[in-house]
Amino acid sequence: MPKTKNICTIKTLSLGPMDNFIHLMIDEESREAFVVDPAWDSQAILDELDNQGANLVGIFLTHSHADHVSAVKDLLSVVQVPVYISQEEYRLGYIKLDNPTFVTDNQYLPLGESQVQVIATAGHTIGSVCYYVTPHLICGDTLFIDGCGRCNFAESDVDEMWESLQRIKTLPDDTILHCGHHYGQKKTDSLGNQKQTNPYLLIDNKDFFIDFRMNLQGQYRSIPFAPSSSVEMREIAKEHNYI
């Protein structure tokens, strides 16, 4: 890991009819900022950058579903900044860019004095990534508060989602999660807390995980997702013969 002095603040906007969170990552010293998954209302994003006295230096995409990228074109018509996306995601063809900047797993991108790490987290889409600047993880539709992203799109892969969440679980417990949608009862949480209440982090059996994500969730959970518990998940696993 490069030598780093992370002094990054996250400012979050709630925009659009699908409860999207649009996050600004702002370096406190230089006031340079990235916006993650700009959608729905480019003016609201520009206004917030103004309020923060921040200077937009790039657009990070976690993935390319329309509710995460619908303001990219409008923003680029006002500010010419690079757009970062994984090549796997770009190949899906959901967004067309003149000159995308491809990000790869474990790459570090400078934001003022901070270093933002790209973590590939295929699952919701095969090219999904998270952006990590300690202690903040911007996790798109990979992880929600007490939930995780759908894996039943043509571009999804539930096996990869399992692997991605196992990897996220290795980050420090004091990591603060910043999700792509407001689907939980609170807007953010620590990874340590989510390991106690998020069914997808509680489940430790891959087959049960896949069945729960692909088939069973709807029987037990609805938005806003309530916290779960290891006891509840064990009961469900028993009911479906995974224990």
Ligand SMILES: [Fe+2]
């Ligand atoms: Fe999505």
